[in-house]
Amino acid sequence: MSTTQTPRSGTGELPGDTGAFAWLRALGPRGRRAFAGAFGGYALDSYDFFTLPLSMVAVAAYFGLDKGQTGLLTTVTLVVSAVGGALAGILADRVGRVRALLVTVVTYALFTVLCGFAPNYETLMVFRALQGLGFGGEWAVGAILVAEYATARHRGRTLGGVQSAWAAGWALAVVVATLVFRFVDADTAWRIMFWTGALPALLVLYVRRHVEDAPQAAALRRASADRGSLRTVLRGPLLRTTLLAVLLSTGVQGGYYTLATWVPTFLKTERGLTVVGTGGYLAFLISGAFLGYLTGGLLTDRLGRKKNIALFAVLSAAAVLAYTHLPPGANDLLLVLGFPLGFCMSAIFSGFGSFLAELYPTAVRGTGQGLTYNTGRAVGAVFPTLVGFLAESWGVGGALVFGAVGYGLAVLALLGLPETRGRELT
Numbered sequence: 204m205s206t207t208q209t210p211r212s213g214t215g216e217l218p219g220d221t222g223a224f225a226w227l228r229a230l231g232p233r234g235r236r237a238f239a240g241a242f243g244g245y246a247l248d249s250y251d252f253f254t255l256p257l258s259m260v261a262v263a264a265y266f267g268l269d270k271g272q273t274g275l276l277t278t279v280t281l282v283v284s285a286v287g288g289a290l291a292g293i294l295a296d297r298v299g300r301v302r303a304l305l306v307t308v309v310t311y312a313l314f315t316v317l318c319g320f321a322p323n324y325e326t327l328m329v330f331r332a333l334q335g336l337g338f339g340g341e342w343a344v345g346a347i348l349v350a351e352y353a354t355a356r357h358r359g360r361t362l363g364g365v366q367s368a369w370a371a372g373w374a375l376a377v378v379v380a381t382l383v384f385r386f387v388d389a390d391t392a393w394r395i396m397f398w399t400g401a402l403p404a405l406l407v408l409y410v411r412r413h414v415e416d417a418p419q420a421a422a423l424r425r426a427s428a429d430r431g432s433l434r435t436v437l438r439g440p441l442l443r444t445t446l447l448a449v450l451l452s453t454g455v456q457g458g459y460y461t462l463a464t465w466v467p468t469f470l471k472t473e474r475g476l477t478v479v480g481t482g483g484y485l486a487f488l489i490s491g492a493f494l495g496y497l498t499g500g501l502l503t504d505r506l507g508r509k510k511n512i513a514l515f516a517v518l519s520a521a522a523v524l525a526y527t528h529l530p531p532g533a534n535d536l537l538l539v540l541g542f543p544l545g546f547c548m549s550a551i552f553s554g555f556g557s558f559l560a561e562l563y564p565t566a567v568r569g570t571g572q573g574l575t576y577n578t579g580r581a582v583g584a585v586f587p588t589l590v591g592f593l594a595e596s597w598g599v600g601g602a603l604v605f606g607a608v609g610y611g612l613a614v615l616a617l618l619g620l621p622e623t624r625g626r627e628l629t
Contacts, residue, residue: 250372272591351416
């Protein structure tokens with residue numbers, strides 16, 4: 204008698220399959236192509252975002268900016284990303300996940316490249332703001348696309364895998380920045396960094412040819428008269444969920460973007476590191492982030508969505524305080540602490556893709572996820588600007604502590620949200 208097991212209908216997962224890559228097999232062939240498209244889109248989204256933080260010192264020197272003005276460049280990107288994220292979510296519900304994904308990728312790539320041609324600060328701010336339109340929408344659309352292929356059992360790990368693409372894009376940006384600033388004058392190097400933002404154009408070709416929406420979810424979406432309805436997520440029982448999800452997203456992203464924006468500057472201005480030297484410190488931070496995303500994805504399936512976020516909110520706040528309050532001369536310890544800092548502040552994000560997807564029905568999943576994640580990003584974007592202004596009197600290291608406040612807001616929001624681990628998408 205044969206003992207060969209056959210895959211479950213519609214997936215590549217075998218009954219009782221608990222291997223390390225069971226989550227990937229469970230996606231099936233079409234789901235794996237969707238995963239590749241979403242992973243690539245988010246990695247390049249990350250790459251394009253970090254062209255600014257990694258070039259910030261050179262940009263500030265070129266245009267003669269103070270810290271408040273440089274922080275505003277990040278804030279305007281994140282604020283406009285709220286609009287882009289909400290629009291992309293509505294678009295994903297109305298015309299499909301893949302079509303919306305293509306629009307977001309083309310948008311953030313185009314305006315990142317145009318930033319490299321900016322003749323003055325005002326033009327750079329406009330292009331960076333428009334880049335935020337695509338930047339805001341990509342994650343929400345890509346995460347939903349993959350969530351609708353993933354099984355309830357593995358959804359946390361699967362979306363954690365997509366989230367890890369952020370660290371991959373960040374790492375690529377650091378490598379490119381290190382090389383560009385080593386061999387090219389700073390006044391030209393920051394422009395080259397933005398021009399390399401054209402890379403996502405290659406991804407568009409892959410997505411157009413090989414990626415499609417999950418058939419069952421697409422059928423449910425098309426059959427609903429409420430698809431893409433902003434009113435639906437802002438009234439009735441979904442209103443409370445939306446408000447709490449915005450607060451959760453605000454706290455987590457306020458803390459994260461404070462660090463992502465200002466740590467390179469902190470290392471250069473208060474720790475005396477060069478751009479090349481900063482790359483080594485960021486390598487520890489980014490490697491910790493990559494493993495944090497994967498570990499957080501595993502734990503969000505094991506512990507639950509809420510416990511995973513709460514655990515790493517507390518640990519992230521503690522890591523921020525430790526990282527920014529080491530005594531002068533302790534740069535070796537600073538190097539080591541970069542790993543747990545990156546690990547904690549990234550692991551907290553791993554549950555977001557699955558958690559937000561499970562809070563909304565299919566017809567408004569894009570609308571709800573795009574709105575809450577990116578509104579939180581926009582409000583949280585105030586944090587980097589506040590740090591920029593506070594840094595004038597507190598120093599960058601002292602002002603970075605403000606990011607820890609965000610993690611407290613996240614824990615507060617969790618008290619009113621339901622646990623969704625194991626919930627099937629409807």
